[in-house]
Amino acid sequence: MMKKIISTLKFIPILILSVKLAVAATLPNDLVWQTNTTSLEWGSADAQKGGLLRLNISSFPPTLRTVGPDSNNSFRSFLLDNQMSLVDMHPNSGEVIPMLASHWAYDKDGKTVYYKIKKNARWSDGLPVTADDFLFALEFNRSKDIVAPWYNKHFSEEITDVVKFDSHTLAIVGARIKPKKDLHYYYSLQPRAKHFHKLNQQWVSAFNWKIEPNTGPYKITKIRKGKSIKFKRKFDWWAQDEQFIRNRFNVDNVLIKVVRDPNTAFKYFERGELDVFNLTLPKLWHEKANGPMFQKGFIHKLSFYNQVEQGASGLFLNLDNQLLQDINVRKAIAHGLNFDKIIQQLLRNDYQRLPRFHTGYGKYSNDKVNPLGFDLKQAGAYLDAAGWNNKDQRGIRVKDKNRLSFTISYGNKLHEPQIIVLAEEAKKAGIELKPQYLESTSFYKNVIEKKHDIAWLGWSTGFRPAYWQHFHSDNAHKPQTNNVTNLSDAIIDRLINQYRESSKEQERILLAQELESKIAAQVVFIPSTMVPFTRSGFWRWLKLPENIATKSSQSLFNPFHPTQGGLFWIDAKSKIDSLSAKRSGKGFKTSTIINSDFKVIAP
């Protein structure tokens, strides 16, 4: 009996929704439908179809779901990249380009976008993609059954509604007014196959290993648990001749192998059991990637400068710490950090100093804002001004029995060398920085609860600068929010509010620039380094287009990404030649290319 009541109750919200739809589902008459057929394509006409690409990941995914517990793993991007959005951004010009939708139109209210879904869009099981799949996607993302609180919150608070007009026309209604182009990003929604999912309390466990239908170029065909996952190209893929997609996604099969240890993975690569290997780490690029296979020209090396949003990584100073409340102390710390030494002597001049919190956001970035450099005299002057005039036995500054000492917490062992060098150098300024490694989850907890003095971390990037979550007083002095510096400043608050409420692009750009310099002046965030390029080693049978990659490419051999991925192909003849040359001990010309087409020259 009880069960029945619950199940009837469950139907009520759906009923309400459908009633609402029946009333609201008429399109406004004054819509101006837009599309884009003029932007340049970036796939190469020389591309050949066929072949197998072998990649590696460090651990087998704990689930094939893309939401819910354990889903945020490194494998998820392979699945998500095979799910297309309604529209996307051109990887070179940033213009809106059609993907699942052929046309789009903006409502006068400034927060609604209408879309026409392409009639030929199909799920991997052959069924058409319809507006109902988007309605279902909203219901799905709001459902408690997927056990994903962030999704529940985001899709309830940010996207107010999805409205269906007919089977292939819909509108997405956002919560706030945004500039037109930004609406696509802030209120994007990927469809979920309505005919596939059954939402109930068992969803999380029942759909752990089910292969979800997708709209992208590849689908999973073989899973060897703990060992590998194989993707196969859809030979009758609906989008393969579409503009902006043709001549891409050329490889027939993509095998993703699990190799736990990076050193072992590199050995596999050198033996030709993996086709590509990321060589971003300086040690790999400069030292390890010089073996006989590289010398004989079997493996090529390619470094490609890109222009992507740079994650804000560096030191976050917690203003809840008494000593850090003094801006002179913060400035002294910034002047006491020798990033030049790290970049020159540890990172081999490959990396660059990150200039500010938001870098690589086009016009939104304020190029005039640069970090305070290593300068012991300045650091000393600021400390003197703040009353830290004396030094203790070890040369650390003291004031009223307080030592100028801070813990610097970090959650990734990879960064330890840099932190240790910084701490050693900071001693020269009379500042003690005590490295504190915390296992990544407890590090995250420590920071998000704001118990740190100084935290070494990086934030992922977004489409536009995001100030409210990181610097608004709404999020200061509260656990579980992203304002980890606890900055609360009335002027900055006011600017952030204006920035969030503005729907005019030019105004937002000016506000973003002003905010960037105001925030930098507070010295609560000290930027560390950035990697303005991507570089890989690859076996010579892999071919890339003439332009190599796009301005926003984060990887040269991404097999699936809707805009950056699938540019390469495998030259079957070259593979046969190479393998027979390898057997007979012959070689080819060594190849190391550094492409700087998109390199930003530092001011």
Added chain:
Amino acid sequence: MHVSSIQRQERPQGPWQKFKRLKRGYFSFVFLCLLILTSCFAELLFNSKAIMVQYQGELYWPIFSSTLEGKQFGLEYEYETNYRQLKKMWAEDNNDPSNFVLLPLVPFNATEVDLEDGFYPPQPPSALSQHYLGTDTIGRDVLVRLVYGFRIAIFFAITLLIVEYFFGVLVGCFMGFLGGAFDLFFQRIIEIWSNIPFLYIVMIMSSLITPGFWSLVFIMALFGWMSMTWYMRSASYKEANRDYVLAAKMMGASNFRIIYKHIIPNSISTIITFIPFSVAGGITALTALDFLSFGLPAPAPSWGELLRQGVDNLDSPWIISSVVISLSFVLMLVTFIGEAIREVFDPKHKIYYE
């Protein structure tokens, strides 16, 4: 007759005399003691600070004084003097020939990063750069980190041993001596406690708190005190029924007094025999935890951390070989000592035939 002649040949000996005669164990012991003693004065031999500086006729003792800034010696900076540079500078261009710097044997400290443009760490061993065992991946001297790491490891093992044995011996003796409900109760407690997977607990604990020397001793002692209880229980169980214990009891000695004055001294051989093996255990446990990065926080010098670096950088063999050789060597010394002690207290030597 025959037996007594043997007895005459073997003069009655104390355990120390017996131990001295077992050359392998004895020399291992002497050598290990020397190593520990040297490591206690490591600051004098392995340090970036100079032992002595003479500048403008005045003597300075940087190791024993507080930080001496560069301007003290006519340099421009206001942070700690780089004595290697100072020495080099004065060697090249010395206005005052009485100025000199006396550097320690290896002029680096354990956390100091020695980087140079164009030479990326790790650097191979070189007498010229005075990195006799090369540098690690951050550019710190491997030899110096080995020495300071040894000091931490050996004192960690000894401290751990004292704490563990104190509780282990106490509880064990009481179990054996008192018997009955107390014995039964603690037997069960220890059985349950021993079944808790120690490594997981340490991992969980050190992910919650940043472990330090004493907190690691505490955590490891918490799960390590049980091993001694069983041996001490059976030893005191046996002794409890001896006449001298009964006599002490009759004279009104308290339980504590009986255990500390009578039972423990009479079962000391059990304790001493286990000590070297516990020391070896302590060293390996700390090294293992550091290897898995659940041990002492960076930048503390540690063998486990060096081992980790060595494994990750097999193409820089000086890191892995230095630490593996040192670790095996120290463990070998400790094991030789342990074998010798066991030999000394071997009950077979105490049996006399009449």
